[in-house]
Amino acid sequence: KSIPIIISKDTNKAELDSYIQTSKLNWIYLYQIWPLTKTDLEVTNIYTSIEKYTKIDWLKTDYLVIRWWRDFMFDVLSKINREFTIWWEENILKMKIVWISPYNLEVLNKYLKNFLSWKKWIADMILLWENSRFSIFNDNTFSLLLSNLKENKYNYLQIELKDKTLNNFLFLSKFVNNLSNIWYTNDDIYIFLIIPLILLIIISFKHIIGFSPIWLVLPLFITLIMIKLWWILWIWLLFSFLVLNFVLSFLTSKLNLLYAPKMAFLISLNILFCIIVINSLQNFNLITLNFWDILFFILFIIVNERFINIIVSKDLLEYKSSFVYTILISVISYYIIDLNMLKIWLLAYPELVLIIIPLQFIIWRFTWLRVTEYFRFKEIIKSIEEE
Numbered sequence: 001k002s003i004p005i006i007i008s009k010d011t012n013k014a015e016l017d018s019y020i021q022t023s024k025l026n027w028i029y030l031y032q033i034w035p036l037t038k039t040d041l042e043v044t045n046i047y048t049s050i051e052k053y054t055k056i057d058w059l060k061t062d063y064l065v066i067r068w069w070r071d072f073m074f075d076v077l078s079k080i081n082r083e084f085t086i087w088w089e090e091n092i093l094k095m096k097i098v099w100i101s102p103y104n105l106e107v108l109n110k111y112l113k114n115f116l117s118w119k120k121w122i123a124d125m126i127l128l129w130e131n132s133r134f135s136i137f138n139d140n141t142f143s144l145l146l147s148n149l150k151e152n153k154y155n156y157l158q159i160e161l162k163d164k165t166l167n168n169f170l171f172l173s174k175f176v177n178n179l180s181n182i183w184y185t186n187d188d189i190y191i192f193l194i195i196p197l198i199l200l201i202i203i204s205f206k207h208i209i210g211f212s213p214i215w216l217v218l219p220l221f222i223t224l225i226m227i228k229l230w231w232i233l234w235i236w237l238l239f240s241f242l243v244l245n246f247v248l249s250f251l252t253s254k255l256n257l258l259y260a261p262k263m264a265f266l267i268s269l270n271i272l273f274c275i276i277v278i279n280s281l282q283n284f285n286l287i288t289l290n291f292w293d294i295l296f297f298i299l300f301i302i303v304n305e306r307f308i309n310i311i312v313s314k315d316l317l318e319y320k321s322s323f324v325y326t327i328l329i330s331v332i333s334y335y336i337i338d339l340n341m342l343k344i345w346l347l348a349y350p351e352l353v354l355i356i357i358p359l360q361f362i363i364w365r366f367t368w369l370r371v372t373e374y375f376r377f378k379e380i381i382k383s384i385e386e387e
Contacts, residue, residue, distance in 0.1 A: 008072035068101035172350035210372030
């Protein structure tokens with residue numbers, strides 16, 4: 001028999017080869033619907049692949065297997081949701097899915113409920129613990145597999161979506177579900193939720209550590225760009241915009257222009273440069289854009305005025321340390337919010353964002369010396385303590 005399965009390229013190769021070999025020993029063919037990378041996933045039609053599988057003549061299962069592996073699983077879920085919402089037809093193809101995961105099943109259960117409630121293309125789902133992954137070799141149908149899991153007391157969870165509702169009191173979970181219903185990707189939804197946490201990190205560095213960035217929106221914007229783009233790409237973009245604006249600053253410094261027309265002129269040139277860059281990157285398949293990315297374009301325009309104003313000002317050297325702090329805070333923020341477990345927990349329990357509000361209030365009321373000030377005034381503090 002055959003089993004349709006999606007596995008990420010990031011899965012350990014030796015482990016994957018062993019899994020395939022074990023399936024062969026059980027006379028099972030793993031029908032590989034697996035875009036191996038995120039880039040492949042964007043150009044592959046999973047729905048069409050599953051339709052082809054349903055038409056083959058071999059003995060086959062009536063369920064799809066997806067092995068959960070880090071960020072790849074977020075991408076697969078978004079892709080399946082988008083494709084099946086577009087092409088699904090009543091009584092044509094209702095999916096039964098077996099998710100195999102090494103993560104906490106209760107957390108993933110809540111995560112999947114947030115995303116997959118109100119989805120008509122889902123017939124049933126099981127979350128299966130990684131150690132039980134070989135159990136899928138035993139049964140052809142979803143119902144037999146479920147009976148086998150119960151009988152042998154495997155660690156699994158059947159995801160109940162029959163009521164297809166979310167409590168209105170959990171308004172952030174409802175927000176996640178509503179965005180998923182209109183094809184927002186998991187990454188885009190995560191960005192919506194993570195912004196308050198990024199702001200918390202920024203103000204913590206500013207008011208507790210003593211690293212003052214340029215504005216709040218600039219490190220926020222750089223962090224969000226880092227999420228969307230490859231790190232080498234965003235460094236190149238940052239350097240390009242710096243060079244562009246230094247050149248424009250030099251050229252316009254000799255002209256006696258009013259502030260508002262001057263800024264409008266410079267921002268317009270930056271926008272045109274941004275469009276040229278986007279076209280070039282798309283031609284080389286380095287980025288992919290969708291309708292929702294217009295948010296970044298709008299944020300770029302908002303940030304750009306402040307950024308250009310600093311570069312063209314005569315006090316540019318005063319911002320040297322602040323610029324370094326801005327980049328440093330952005331990088332640290334990115335590595336914090338890029339933690340895979342943080343993504344899963346926040347998308348499973350979006351209401352955790354509410355905890356950030358009182359934490360921001362506490363920092364607002366913070367009146368002690370900053371960490372850097374302890375080093376700056378250590379001699380004064382030492383003399384006071386000695387007295």
